[in-house]
Structures are given as C-alpha cells and as structure tokens.
Amino acid sequence: MLSKIPLNLDKVKKEDLDKEILRVGMIAELDAVSLYEQMAAMTENENIKKILLDIAKEEKTHMGEFQALLLKLDKEQEKELEEGKKEVDELTG
DSSP states (O other): OOOOOOOOOTTSOGGGHHHHHHHHHHHHHHHHHHHHHHHHHHOOOHHHHHHHHHHHHHHHHHHHHHHHHHHHHOHHHHHHHHHHHHHHHHHHO
C-alpha cells in the first residue's frame, strides 16, 4: 500500500535535488490520501469516516502545493503534464 520512498539521494545531481525532494513529497501525500480514503471506506463510524475524508482532502491540497512548486522548477514536467492532458482529451472527447 505505501510506497517505498527512495531516500538515498546521493546519486542525484545537485541541480536536480530540489525536484526530487518535491517528488518524494508528492509520493508521500498520495500515499496518505490512499491510506485515509481506504480507512474511511472500512469504518462504519461516521465521525471517523468524516475526519479521515477531511484529512485526505487536506493531503490532496498538499499534493497540489508540491506539484505547483515542481512545475516552476521543471519545465519539462510542465510540458509533459500538458501533453498528457491533451492526450486524455483526444481519447475521451
């Protein structure tokens, strides 16, 4: 369920380190969203469900913050994200 986050960043070029840090943050947030949503689906306690889903929503915001920073630092990532959106639009209408 949870990703194994690569913490050995010794081999990452210095100019790429910040981008990799942001990607690790994104991985952690996506894992948290998945965990909280799965737990919310398992519980029958509506208060617990409500809190877990609220926290998952906050983690999605954190994911967006990491992504926004990454797109400022990695123009190739920004371009490819746009290409992916175009491909989805073409395939799905």
